């Protein structure tokens with residue numbers, strides 16, 4: 001298996017449309033000798049329709065073997081009624097869990113050209129550069145019991161369980177502190193220690209890891225609700241935010257809107273380094289979902305998807321110069337006034353998904 005082998009999982013809704021633009025970007029890097037190869041497979045509703053499961057065993061094997069998985073989006077009203085175990089989202093959750101992708105990096109960058117597309121005032125978001133580090137394989141997403149039981153008196157009970165063990169908090173805290181060292185040196189840890197035992201432990205463990213291993217980084221603690229409020233009040237106060245699976249899901253959607261559109265936010269989900277070769281299992285996906293309302297219309301914004309591939313260049317393949325070049329190409333495309341519908345404002349050029357992809361590639365050509 002070549003070193004630079006990818007598994008592309010376009011998924012449902014706008015997934016295939018935005019993945020098509022990533023293929024163009026891969027082809028562009030390959031023309032320059034990057035040597036990427038890829039396989040493609042089904043996930044989500046598309047996999048359910050074909051195999052009756054949200055991801056097939058064959059696709060899981062390919063995911064384990066790939067240098068990186070590039071994932072589009074899953075779900076849609078078509079599959080609202082399918083059994084819970086095989087709902088489209090189950091494919092994504094299985095990939096995260098089985099590949100051990102505990103560290104989800106969600107950078108929220110506000111490009112100067114897009115500051116007016118944000119629902120917040122320009123001065124609050126212009127130049128925003130924060131990183132949400134979300135724990136991705138624990139917490140209430142995976143804790144057992146997770147069930148609906150019949151109480152027999154005409155009542156049912158829905159149960160989800162929030163569980164965190166010390167090691168899970170330690171390893172995600174280390175990722176956050178390591179990232180902060182390469183940035184502005186500040187970590188804000190968010191939990192609900194005033195209500196939740198798991199929050200109390202989270203706070204204790206993050207504090208201990210900090211004291212023992214990262215005295216050079218500044219650590220602050222914030223209750224997660226207050227954190228949500230501060231994110232929309234004064235987002236630039238943050239550098240790295242570390243939080244659990246559920247709070248991270250919510251806070252990253254908030255952070256996405258600060259940047260102008262959910263269509264702008266990429267993410268990387270990383271496992272632990274392999275003790276033999278140091279490589280991490282990894283999956284890259286946009287933060288946004290499958291947007292069934294606009295699927296098939298060719299209007300979706302491919303930037304979050306393309307920038308997710310950029311994170312793969314950076315974190316899986318050590319191609320820092322190429323990743324920087326892709327980021328610059330995206331910024332230049334926005335500076336030139338090229339906009340998909342979600343980020344369009346008066347006076348800008350409104351383009352389709354494919355035209356945005358082509359514009360980024362044209363900018364890659366120019367970005368020396």
Ligand code: IPM
Nearest residue numbers: 074075089092093249287289
């Ligand atoms: C995300 C998504 C997923 C999540 C869904 C699709 C299961 O919202 O990646 O943020 O809740 O983690």
Ligand code: MG
Nearest residue numbers: 249250253287
């Ligand atoms: Mg989400």
